[in-house]
Amino acid sequence: MIKASNVYKSKKLIKVSLTYCKENKLINSITITGDFFLYPEESLDHLESSLIGMKIDKSILRKTIDKALEQVDVFGFDTHSLTDAILGCLKPEQDSSGRGKR
Amino acid sequence: MKLIFEYEESNSGHLPDVSDDEELSNGQEKGLLPGLPSELIRKELPIPNVSEVDVVRHYSNMSRKNFGVDIGFYPLGSCTMKYNPKINEDIARLEGFTHLHPHSDESCNQGSLQLMWKLEQYFNNLTGMDAFSLQPAAGSQGELLGVMIAKAYYKQKREKRTKIIIPDSAHGTNPATASMCKFETITVKSDSRGNMQLSDFKQSLEEDVALVMLTNPNTLGLFEEKILEISDLAHDNGSLMYCDGANMNAMLGIARPGDQGFDLIHLNLHKTFSTPHGGGGPGAAALGVKNHLVDYLPLPRVKNKENNFVLDYTKRKSVGRTRYGYGNFGMLVRAYAYLMSWGSDIRKISEHAILNANYLCSLLKDDFELYYDRRCAHEFVLSSRNLGQKSALNIAKRLMDYGYHPPTIYFPLIVPEALMIEPTETESKSTLDEFAAALKSIANEIKEKPELVSGAPYTRPVGRMDEVTAARKPNLRWQKITRTEDQKEK
Numbered sequence: 001m002i003k004a005s006n007v008y009k010s011k012k013l014i015k016v017s018l019t020y021c022k023e024n025k026l027i028n029s030i031t032i033t034g035d036f037f038l039y040p041e042e043s044l045d046h047l048e049s050s051l052i053g054m055k056i057d058k059s060i061l062r063k064t065i066d067k068a069l070e071q072v073d074v075f076g077f078d079t080h081s082l083t084d085a086i087l088g089c090l091k092p093e094q095d096s097s098g099r100g101k102r
Numbered sequence: 103m104k105l106i107f108e109y110e111e112s113n114s115g116h117l118p119d120v121s122d123d124e125e126l127s128n129g130q131e132k133g134l135l136p137g138l139p140s141e142l143i144r145k146e147l148p149i150p151n152v153s154e155v156d157v158v159r160h161y162s163n164m165s166r167k168n169f170g171v172d173i174g175f176y177p178l179g180s181c182t183m184k185y186n187p188k189i190n191e192d193i194a195r196l197e198g199f200t201h202l203h204p205h206s207d208e209s210c211n212q213g214s215l216q217l218m219w220k221l222e223q224y225f226n227n228l229t230g231m232d233a234f235s236l237q238p239a240a241g242s243q244g245e246l247l248g249v250m251i252a253k254a255y256y257k258q259k260r261e262k263r264t265k266i267i268i269p270d271s272a273h274g275t276n277p278a279t280a281s282m283c284k285f286e287t288i289t290v291k292s293d294s295r296g297n298m299q300l301s302d303f304k305q306s307l308e309e310d311v312a313l314v315m316l317t318n319p320n321t322l323g324l325f326e327e328k329i330l331e332i333s334d335l336a337h338d339n340g341s342l343m344y345c346d347g348a349n350m351n352a353m354l355g356i357a358r359p360g361d362q363g364f365d366l367i368h369l370n371l372h373k374t375f376s377t378p379h380g381g382g383g384p385g386a387a388a389l390g391v392k393n394h395l396v397d398y399l400p401l402p403r404v405k406n407k408e409n410n411f412v413l414d415y416t417k418r419k420s421v422g423r424t425r426y427g428y429g430n431f432g433m434l435v436r437a438y439a440y441l442m443s444w445g446s447d448i449r450k451i452s453e454h455a456i457l458n459a460n461y462l463c464s465l466l467k468d469d470f471e472l473y474y475d476r477r478c479a480h481e482f483v484l485s486s487r488n489l490g491q492k493s494a495l496n497i498a499k500r501l502m503d504y505g506y507h508p509p510t511i512y513f514p515l516i517v518p519e520a521l522m523i524e525p526t527e528t529e530s531k532s533t534l535d536e537f538a539a540a541l542k543s544i545a546n547e548i549k550e551k552p553e554l555v556s557g558a559p560y561t562r563p564v565g566r567m568d569e570v571t572a573a574r575k576p577n578l579r580w581q582k583i584t585r586t587e588d589q590k591e592k
């Protein structure tokens with residue numbers, strides 16, 4: 001299991017901290033923090049749990065995030081920027097300050 | 103008093119008239135509205151057309167008609183309407199707290215997380231519990247969370263328990279919470295000393311009792327004398343003990359509910375820990391539990407890992423969130439500041455609260471009836487039964503003319519014509535003397551000029567109200583008062 005995190009500048013700042021399986025790149029745990037806003041607030045929990053078990057792959061992530069953000073008002077990021085923020089965790093130069101499961 | 107919408111038309115002329123300006127409605131640049139698209143320009147501006155001076159006077163005068171702990175003595179029993187130290191407001195307004203973002207990374211919030219963790223440790227020490235959740239947004243929500251935890255606990259143990267024992271002196275929220283969680287309530291009577299009647303309790307303690315919900319000291323302001331025996335009986339039956347911490351102001355640094363056998367407690371921060379009382383504003387509560395119930399608390403939990411404060415989202419048996427985020431954080435800061443300001447002297451809060459209540463009670467018990475003649479804790483309940491029917495209501499209304507907020511009346515239900523008085527620790531001897539003199543004076547007025555008291559209040563913006571109609575058919579919509587020519591001349 002690999003711990004990784006990535007700070008991504010969208011309209012607002014997004015920090016993604018996750019753990020994933022090295023072999024199949026499936027997300028084991030993920031925490032999304034930053035100075036963005038979501039309404040309803042509970043949708044952040046839903047977004048994070050819907051990403052668990054997903055492969056870190058551009059099209060899979062986009063599809064998952066799109067679905068999780070249906071009926072959600074988001075200010076500060078969108079599907080594309082969050083996807084890029086998660087993909088950024090795969091970069092070798094990332095720090096390893098990932099945290100536990102939310 | 104007029105509403106801001108009711109100022110005379112003659113006062114108008116303070117706002118630009120946009121409706122008649124063709125150029126503006128066409129979206130062209132002019133004056134105050136440069137280049138706004140025409141669809142965004144309002145044709146009307148339905149706000150009061152009054153000058154700055156009138157606005158300031160209106161709201162200043164309105165605020166002077168309000169009453170609160172910063173205006174005068176507020177002896178509302180069972181509510182602990184205590185002084186809100188102004189230093190709390192300064193601390194809560196520090197930028198590090200006010201600029202917090204709910205989704206920010208915990209590495210950016212270490213100070214705030216430390217405050218929450220330390221506050222939890224203080225609550226553990228004060229109550230004898232093992233862990234607290236600071237998430238509930240009100241005392242009632244804390245109580246709901248506690249009962250939900252009890253329900254989840256028995257579900258996990260696969261025990262079918264459907265009943266909650268509540269004494270007849272309890273707050274109304276106790277049976278209401280039980281009902282919300284689909285428990286059946288068993289009411290146990292009080293004995294001649296104001297305690298829960300032990301024989302009745304033993305009889306009610308059946309196998310399917312999940313919780314025994316007690317307020318200690320109870321709403322009569324009396325310490326439950328057989329609390330240890332009650333706890334032992336409940337635990338032997340496999341039931342949990344729940345403490346409604348509404349009256350914790352009487353026990354700080356003196357006694358701990360955890361040591362009395364309670365398994366759960368909610369603390370109302372606006373009662374015992376000096377945060378401002380509701381009125382529509384944010385409330386806050388803390389729900390404390392013993393070790394065997396810690397896994398059921400809401401997530402996240404603040405953990406201290408070698409002075410690195412982290413939010414633990416590990417799901418164990420949590421009943422889920424009661425509120426998004428970490429509770430009403432500004433209230434937690436105020437409670438923390440209050441605790442810090444007292445430090446190791448915290449026992450003095452309760453000592454002074456108890457002293458004030460007993461002093462005031464001793465001044466009044468010869469003029470009114472003291473139903474349970476025992477040394478009280480932080481509050482006491484008098485009966486004005488000797489002054490006739492509706493006397494408690496009349497006294498409450500007349501007190502407003504004397505400049506006092508009335509005490510709680512007709513509660514607890516077991517005392518006829520009840521006047522429930524809680525002075526709190528912050529009131530001076532002279533305030534208590536003056537209040538007692540006012541109550542004695544009203545008692546004399548009832549005897550000598552009963553019609554004077556039954557028509558009170560006379561000095562308030564609103565006179566005697568029909569409270570039943572006000573409650574059942576509330577008129578909550580503003581309607582413009584159209585005055586006839588005759589009324590205008592008058």
